Amino acid sequence: MAEPRTSERRVPKADDDLAVRAVDLHIRRGTSWGGHAGHGGQEIVHGLSFEVPRGSVTGVIGPSGCGKTTLMRAVVGIQRGVSGELRVLGLDTCEIELRRRVGYATQTASVYDDLTVDENLRYFAALSADRVPSPAEIIRRAERAAAGVGLATEGRTPVGQLSGGQRSRVSLAAAIIGGHELLVLDEPTVGLDPVLRRELWDEFHRMADRGLTLLVSSHVMDEAARCDRLLLLREGRLIADEKPADLLALTGAGDLDHAFLCLVESSAPACADSPVRGDAPPPRDSPRLVGASRASDAPAALGVPRTHGTPEARGRNTRQPLNLARTSSTALRVIRQMRRDRRTVLLVLVLPPTLLGLLQAIFANSPTAFDRAGTGLLGVFPLMTMFFLTSVAMLRERRSGTLERLMTTPIGRGDLLAGYGIAFGLLAVVQAVVTTTTAVVLLDLHIAGPLPVLGLLAVLAALFGTALGLLTSAFANSEFQAVQFLPPVLLPQFLLCGILVAQSQLHPVLATVSFLLPMTYVVDALTRIGASPGVPALVVRDALVIAACTLVALALAAATLRRQGP
Numbered sequence: 001m002a003e004p005r006t007s008e009r010r011v012p013k014a015d016d017d018l019a020v021r022a023v024d025l026h027i028r029r030g031t032s033w034g035g036h037a038g039h040g041g042q043e044i045v046h047g048l049s050f051e052v053p054r055g056s057v058t059g060v061i062g063p064s065g066c067g068k069t070t071l072m073r074a075v076v077g078i079q080r081g082v083s084g085e086l087r088v089l090g091l092d093t094c095e096i097e098l099r100r101r102v103g104y105a106t107q108t109a110s111v112y113d114d115l116t117v118d119e120n121l122r123y124f125a126a127l128s129a130d131r132v133p134s135p136a137e138i139i140r141r142a143e144r145a146a147a148g149v150g151l152a153t154e155g156r157t158p159v160g161q162l163s164g165g166q167r168s169r170v171s172l173a174a175a176i177i178g179g180h181e182l183l184v185l186d187e188p189t190v191g192l193d194p195v196l197r198r199e200l201w202d203e204f205h206r207m208a209d210r211g212l213t214l215l216v217s218s219h220v221m222d223e224a225a226r227c228d229r230l231l232l233l234r235e236g237r238l239i240a241d242e243k244p245a246d247l248l249a250l251t252g253a254g255d256l257d258h259a260f261l262c263l264v265e266s267s268a269p270a271c272a273d274s275p276v277r278g279d280a281p282p283p284r285d286s287p288r289l290v291g292a293s294r295a296s297d298a299p300a301a302l303g304v305p306r307t308h309g310t311p312e313a314r315g316r317n318t319r320q321p322l323n324l325a326r327t328s329s330t331a332l333r334v335i336r337q338m339r340r341d342r343r344t345v346l347l348v349l350v351l352p353p354t355l356l357g358l359l360q361a362i363f364a365n366s367p368t369a370f371d372r373a374g375t376g377l378l379g380v381f382p383l384m385t386m387f388f389l390t391s392v393a394m395l396r397e398r399r400s401g402t403l404e405r406l407m408t409t410p411i412g413r414g415d416l417l418a419g420y421g422i423a424f425g426l427l428a429v430v431q432a433v434v435t436t437t438t439a440v441v442l443l444d445l446h447i448a449g450p451l452p453v454l455g456l457l458a459v460l461a462a463l464f465g466t467a468l469g470l471l472t473s474a475f476a477n478s479e480f481q482a483v484q485f486l487p488p489v490l491l492p493q494f495l496l497c498g499i500l501v502a503q504s505q506l507h508p509v510l511a512t513v514s515f516l517l518p519m520t521y522v523v524d525a526l527t528r529i530g531a532s533p534g535v536p537a538l539v540v541r542d543a544l545v546i547a548a549c550t551l552v553a554l555a556l557a558a559a560t561l562r563r564q565g566p
């Protein structure tokens with residue numbers, strides 16, 4: 001097979017001199033869950049071999065759909081289906097350490113619309129630090145990143161109120177914060193005006209002068225001219241690996257657009273027709289369309305393994321102990337987002353007491369029935385509302401690209417889920433206090449047992465709803481799909497939980513099914529507390545079952561929250 005155009009004979013460099021080294025890299029996309037390299041999907045990148053020296057600005061250039069994003073996702077370790085050799089800063093791309101040294105900006109602005117520029121950047125600064133940073137250090141790093149992309153004066157503006165170009169710059173600043181050694185930027189200048197583009201490219205070169213390596217994708221050829229080195233891609237193949245000036249010299253073309261066409265069109269008429277630069281030397285040989293690098297030779301020649309990251313290595317390197325600083329930063333960020341969403345707060349705090357009020361009116365002639373149903377509902381309402389809220393919140397995180405960005409930062413899956421759990425847990429506590437107080441004080445709901453235990457059970461139910469919501473969000477691709485989960489997951493549990501008809505009156509088969517459903521234990525525990533003055537042993541059993549179900553749902557949610565996507 002042919003090799004990419006290059007004017008120099010490359011001597012393999014040591015990993016220490018390289019930011020990225022790829023040898024015979026193949027990437028398949030659309031692989032099934034758990035599918036590793038070479039299984040299913042469609043091969044998008046075909047046997048790339050290249051090196052990115054440290055302290056350079058390297059452009060990944062090529063037409064739409066040629067595989068630029070796919071390659072960049074592989075470099076930052078969030079792409080499944082990668083085979084061949086890919087070393088980043090001398091490490092396997094699944095190494096956790098890389099997430100402290102590499103910053104990534106996705107093609108679309110992956111930042112939180114409902115937070116201000118400062119809040120976004122401070123959050124990413126808090127996540128990316130090696131050690132727990134002081135608040136002053138977080139602020140300083142966020143301000144420096146904002147200034148670097150020309151957003152120093154927009155700190156207090158919510159990102160949702162910025163223009164498209166400004167949002168892209170916030171996203172870029174978030175990447176700069178995380179990238180201490182390598183910045184992987186996917187089309188960072190799309191939608192920016194020419195002045196700003198020039199400023200950003202100047203800034204990229206200043207960063208490279210300071211020793212940072214930048215891998216920047218673009219399909220705009222005038223940006224290619226600003227790179228130190230170019231990787232020209234076409235249909236997943238590397239057709240040139242050159243300095244811009246050498247590329248022009250090699251092809252004899254007057255500009256990089258024509259140089260690219262020369263390389264693409266194997267018969268080279270474009271080259272002959274193209275305006276040849278006056279100072280450019282004639283082509284050394286006729287430009288030709290070249291395909292993949294010597295896919296089969298390279299790894300063997302360099303003595304490197306053919307598989308990129310074994311499943312064992314991936315497992316070892318993705319397991320992280322819980323980090324309190326990142327967990328609390330995430331919890332604070334989610335709480336901040338919740339506070340801005342007044343409708344959500346209203347739904348959580350006002351709807352349950354209102355519905356209980358309605359229930360009291362319905363059971364006006366039967367206070368005992370109200371006491372029984374109302375007590376059970378003190379747990380069912382939090383479970384349902386938290387399920388709905390978390391599933392949508394996590395889905396939004398995934399669809400906005402922020403989850404993908406988070407997966408390239410040092411935050412662990414456990415930190416993220418625990419952060420969500422804490423934020424929604426606090427909301428659940430407020431909800432339990434408001435709903436229980438309203439029910440007992442205003443609606444005369446009769447509770448024989450201790451109120452704090454009742455409140456604790458309501459919070460436990462809410463936490464179970466949160467864990468269930470986090471889990472189901474992995475299976476939905478849109479808010480509409482998330483809502484579709486609501487009836488099948490919750491309604492059967494509600495019908496069988498004992499609020500409508502006591503278990504003793506159910507058909508034996510239905511009674512057995514009901515004992516397999518967590519909501520049954522929520523209602524059982526609450527109604528027992530409502531009816532007896534102490535804490536019966538069965539309430540403890542129920543609480544343990546709910547806690548166990550919560551942990552299982554959280555563990556499954558962590559397992560489905562994979563770092564690598566299709």
Ligand SMILES: Nc1ncnc2c1ncn2[C@@H]1O[C@H](COP(=O)(O)OP(=O)(O)OP(=O)(O)O)[C@@H](O)[C@H]1O
Nearest residue numbers: 029030044063064065066067068069070071219566
């Ligand atoms: N999730 C996916 N599953 C399967 N195939 C995908 C997926 N995402 C992208 N592809 C395919 O991978 C190929 C390369 O896409 P990629 O986004 O890497 O191209 P690109 O060069 O970055 O394009 P652009 O400049 O338009 O962003 C495309 O043919 C696309 O259809």
